[in-house]
Amino acid sequence: MNKNFSNFIIFLALIILGALLVNGLYFNENNQSGLSENNYPNEGLVKTSITYQASQDFSPEIATVIIGVSSRGSVLDKLITENNQKMQNLNEIINNFEPLKIETKEFSVTPINYREEGEDLLRYQVNNHVEFSTDKLDELSLILQELLQVGANRVVNIDYQLKDDKQAREAVTKLAIEGIKEKAEFVLEQFNKDDYKFVNLTINDHSSSNFMRYSVSDSLQGEAAAPPINPSDIKITVSINSEIALY
Numbered sequence: 001m002n003k004n005f006s007n008f009i010i011f012l013a014l015i016i017l018g019a020l021l022v023n024g025l026y027f028n029e030n031n032q033s034g035l036s037e038n039n040y041p042n043e044g045l046v047k048t049s050i051t052y053q054a055s056q057d058f059s060p061e062i063a064t065v066i067i068g069v070s071s072r073g074s075v076l077d078k079l080i081t082e083n084n085q086k087m088q089n090l091n092e093i094i095n096n097f098e099p100l101k102i103e104t105k106e107f108s109v110t111p112i113n114y115r116e117e118g119e120d121l122l123r124y125q126v127n128n129h130v131e132f133s134t135d136k137l138d139e140l141s142l143i144l145q146e147l148l149q150v151g152a153n154r155v156v157n158i159d160y161q162l163k164d165d166k167q168a169r170e171a172v173t174k175l176a177i178e179g180i181k182e183k184a185e186f187v188l189e190q191f192n193k194d195d196y197k198f199v200n201l202t203i204n205d206h207s208s209s210n211f212m213r214y215s216v217s218d219s220l221q222g223e224a225a226a227p228p229i230n231p232s233d234i235k236i237t238v239s240i241n242s243e244i245a246l247y
Contacts, residue, residue, distance in 0.1 A: 047243060047246070048246070050187060053176065058235075058236065063159070064133045065155065066129055066130070067129065067156065072123055084128070087130065101133050140231075165207060169238070196247070199244060200242065203240050206237055207237070
């Protein structure tokens with residue numbers, strides 16, 4: 001019985017020793033570098049958030065214009081025919097300036113009920129819009145002038161763009177990255193730390209430019225003059241948000 005008891009004690013001791021060895025190896029493996037999972041020391045670690053935004057203006061290269069004819073009348077067939085004729089004239093002028101693209105943007109017929117002198121009446125509004133793009137920005141005012149003279153009475157939108165904004169966005173992104181690095185270095189110095197690491201960094205970019213709307217009264221169709229067109233610069237902005245760990 002003593003022999004069996006001795007064997008049991010030895011077996012139990014071996015199990016405890018094995019457990020200690022496994023735990024010891026695991027502990028050493030995870031702590032031999034003294035670094036956390038994110039590869040920086042936990043002791044004395046400081047985390048904070050920083051942001052940086054960079055912007056740059058670029059001269060536009062393309063203008064996209066939505067223009068059209070809006071007509072009202074009580075005889076629908078006649079109204080549509082007249083509207084279509086004016087739109088055909090618009091398309092011919094636009095094509096003379098060799099647009100980069102041209103396409104119909106909208107065609108709609110809306111009934112309008114109204115009351116006049118005690119009588120219920122019905123009129124219709126026909127909207128017909130075309131969109132075109134051109135890189136002849138110095139001729140844009142002339143194009144609009146001719147379009148207004150043949151019946152266009154609504155410039156819905158003029159939007160300025162770059163032909164390819166990839167390089168412009170990359171240039172501004174580079175500025176933003178350089179800026180947030182400088183900011184991180186400044187924060188590092190203020191906290192009197194040795195190094196930093198970016199954590200959860202996000203980059204967002206967008207572009208913007210001014211646009212205009214212009215409409216002409218029905219009574220002035222064919223007589224209105226286009227206003228001076230001064231293309232607005234395109235502003236590309238890149239924002240970087242990040243958490244940084246200082247250690």
